[in-house]
Amino acid sequence: MTLDSKLPSGPIETAWQRTRFDLKLVNPANKRRHSIIVVGSGLAGGSAAATLGELGYNVRCFCFQDSPRRAHSIAAQGGINAAKNYQNDGDSVYRLFYDTVKGGDFRAREANVYRLAEISVSIIDQCVAQGVPFAREYGGALTNRSFGGAQVSRTFYARGQTGQQLLLGAYQALERQVHEGTVTMYPRTEMLDLIVIDGRARGIVTRNLITGELDVHIADAVILGTGGYGNVYYLSTNAKGSNVTASWRAHRRGALFANPCYTQIHPTCIPVSGDYQSKLTLMSESLRNDGRIWVPVKKGDKRSPDQIPESERDYYLERRYPSFGNLVPRDVASRNAKAVCDEGRGVGETGLGVYLDFSDAIKRLGRHVISERYGNLFDMYQRITDEDPYKVPMRIYPAIHYTMGGLWVDYHLQSTIPGLFVLGEANFSDHGANRLGASALMQGLSDGYFVIPYTIGNYLATNKFPKADASHPEAQAAVASVRQITDKLLSIKGHRTVDSFHRELGKIMWDECGMSRTAEGLKKAIGQIRALREEFWQNVNVPGSGDDLNQSLEKAGRVADFFELGELMCIDALERNESCGGHFREEYQTAEGEAQRDDEHYSYVAAWGYRGPGNAPELIKEPLEFDYVHPSQRSYK
Amino acid sequence: MSASTAVTADQNRAPGFWQSTNGKKAVMAVTGAIMFLFIIGHVAGNLQIFEGPDKLNAYGHFLHSIGEILWVVRVVLIASVILHITATVQLALRNKAARPVGYSRKQAINSSYASRTMYWSGPIVLVFIIFHLLQFTAGYIHPGSQFIEGDVYHNVVAGFQVWWVSVWYIFAVSLLGLHLRHGIWSAFQSIGYNHPRHTPLLKKAALIIALLITLGYISIPISVLLGLVK
Amino acid sequence: MKLTLKIWRQKSRNDKGQFVTYTMNDVNPEMSMLECLDVLNETLIEKGEEPVAFEHDCREGICGSCGFMINGVAHGPERATTVCQLTMRHFKDGQELVIEPWRAKAFPQIKDLVVDRRAFDRIIASGGYVSISTGNATDGNTHLIGKDTSDRAMDAAACIGCGACVAACPNASAALFTGAKIAHLGILPQGKPEQDRRARGMVAQLNTEPFGSCTNIGECTGACPKEIPLEVISVMNRDYIRASWKKRDDDVRTVRPVTDWSLSSKP
Structure with a gap:
């Protein structure tokens, strides 16, 4: 199998424009005859459903939460990038493109990234028009802040709640279409399988989370905007409900899964405090604009931070990376934090933490300015830790935050199953091996508002859709397979809870496939995961029944998929004998401890095909070519 | 496939202004304001009792002499009372239905005592007003003495010399004060006026006005009971 | 610390529902209210009982999924804090917490602490x-x-x-x-x-x-x-x-409140 990524030829600056012209259109009168399923209602899914509804398609949108407004995009804090150059500081579409390709450690497709940078500008306009209250200057113009991995100020934000405001914008647009009757919303409904008829994605099987009913939904095309899989680590900054199930079940039906090992560790999270911990709380990366990161020079220095004089502090990011300082990209900041903690210089009870200190900024700018910029984040930190960050430095530690990998898609965002489109974090396409801060929101909205409406039209216009309904054998087979999994999970009635398995899986993943990886550790992890999965299917206890609200059952199905995904992540990480972005193999580093890429052998997208339970997955490579930004070792020094 | 999980459903006509809770509250604000104006006028008139019988009785005659205008005022007031009460009763029924199963425990964390007692301060004041009209306007109930048509001063003094009439009056007027303390600023909120700087001042003003009105009214029975007004 | 949780248990909308009392002996003051319920649920599952259903997702106070009454106060005693960010240090050792769902006709009950x-x-x-x-x-x-x-x-x-x-x-x-x-x-x-x-x-x-x-x-x-x-x-x-x-016309339309969850047709 070879992959056709449908990348446009010719100059990159006009590639998207030319592609759009070449795409076939659906006649306005015919649009309502085409039905589209959108799974997920976050920035990607929600914006896609709204926009497709506006165009006149017949859209059904599904989410497992009680309302589309709860999608996890809502938790994004820092901001959204756009190459507006409102600050007159040298930004441009090309620079955003360049920064993103470089930030992704040269493992993303240039054409996709260029399109993303180009569309970024329209996203801001669209969101402003929807009433998103972005931060403004006194004169009324939009303001920006800086973010890691960039030397220009191009991040738009709404206090520390940018994701919330953008999501509410998309949600409101979606509800408008619900009111118009173009979109039907199905909350508390989880997709559990993909229906593939004659080689094309034609529908999904869902479970009604309140009544337990399994339903078949047939359509002309299926869009997944179901987010990332960071919860495979159990502890992450993801929402508790975030899961890989929709993507994974599509993968099992034939969609390739690309670069699963590319996971992003966010450098600024509140450290773990105990075994009961259910998730990790992110502190926006924007804090690194004004906060200075340090640890004591001496190992095991247990003095309180105010007792440690300036000369005995190591501002290690400023020391090692004088030009970017505290604003190095996330992967670099995270790895350095781990390194100093591994040296025994970490702070706090557990020794797994570094200081993020605002005292200089407060001295320089005054408390009110800091409060204006980060007030809600400081309050949140204080609520959780009972420490006042205006007085005591914050303690932070890296945590799993985002997954760059996902279902493989071409330039049209179509997966290897025709008719199955994948948007946002659920696909692999734009961030390479590491995502820059404030780019996730940009990608989700770019895919949903501005890419899919064109590319799906082309698919619908160039294909015929024979009538199908719930009685189709493929639909029935999918329902039967879902029912079999559900019944099996409920019938085991073993001795361990779903969470205890999930926690153990998460620990294996974090230890061996987390911030740094080794061939030996990954091999060990694969064995451990298999053994644990076997035990899961023998010994898990899912109480209750399948015909009402059963949160344990929901979790069990998701964890079952995490086992298979976790194994694939380790296989992918083992196969990639280089370090790049979020994937750091200890065997491959420079003398200074920086990631050592191997462009000669690994400049490709690793897309994995599913070959049945217990069989080794098939690797299909999509080579990456760089015509504009030439791969070099990233330097933030 | 029907879509009952879905949010879309059949569409119906919107409730009109009076059918909406917001509309009823606006009506309550306006009718409350009319009654408030009357209460101010009434207390100003009554306080003339301290200037002696002639002055008060002259005021009473003046009110009767304006004839039709008095009836216009009365009609507006009665209409206000009816609308105010109708809206309240309808809203109260709706509010009760809005929480069919109550909490086993519920703690108020932000609301004032006055605001939470509107439901029973209102009806008691209403009962009082009826009694009050029967006593001092119509003269049907006038315990302890003979009602003399036209001699307002005599009727007031004789009426309040009965201790329980005074106590009942003081109690009811105090509740009226409590009702006004929330009602005055709440009316502004209901017709859409709230400002982070002005509203706190308005709340303070409401407290002071309610207190002054209450004091103004109860000064009369107290003075009678103490023998300051004979 | 030790806490007594009196939690509203209700199997479905039509079930009557009742309070059930659980004693927790080992509550860490640093955990959140929801983590406390997680711990309780783990022990319930191990005992073969059904865990308490409660809504939650981001656990950062922004998604709006979580929420219930604690001792008669929505989201519990801390101002400007959702239950997912409410740490147990705000309660006293030995305290009884009465936990019940949002109650309103417009929010029909679904199960335990979950409402529609x-x-x-x-x-x-x-x-x-x-x-x-x-x-x-x-x-x-x-x-x-x-x-x-x-x-x-x-x-x-x-x-x-x-x-x-x-x-x-x-x-x-x-x-x-x-x-x-x-x-x-x-x-x-x-x-x-x-x-x-x-x-x-x-x-x-x-x-x-x-x-x-x-x-x-x-x-x-x-x-x-x-x-x-x-x-x-x-x-x-x-x-x-x-x-x-x-307004010049009456063109505003409303939709009928739907309280049902089931789809009529089955696959």
């Missing part, structure tokens, strides 16, 4: 947006919006739709929720063209749902984890009164 809040979505659908289709936007800086205006809109826009306002209101009114969206969009120039229609549409739907009326007492804003000010309710009232006065 789709009424909120219907209110938003009836006008809580700017009708601007993708692609129509002008440049982001076309409208200059003063920082104060923008900040005021943001204060109202911070609503997370958790339902605490309804739960805390003695009348189960959703005025704060509805007012927050009307204020957010009405304050901004982008939302002006639709200001009247939005107020009429949203207020109509608000009144079609079985919510109670606002009596301006302010329990909602006291319970609100985002401290949405009472001012937004007066903005709603003002917009609604003005719009009702100016």
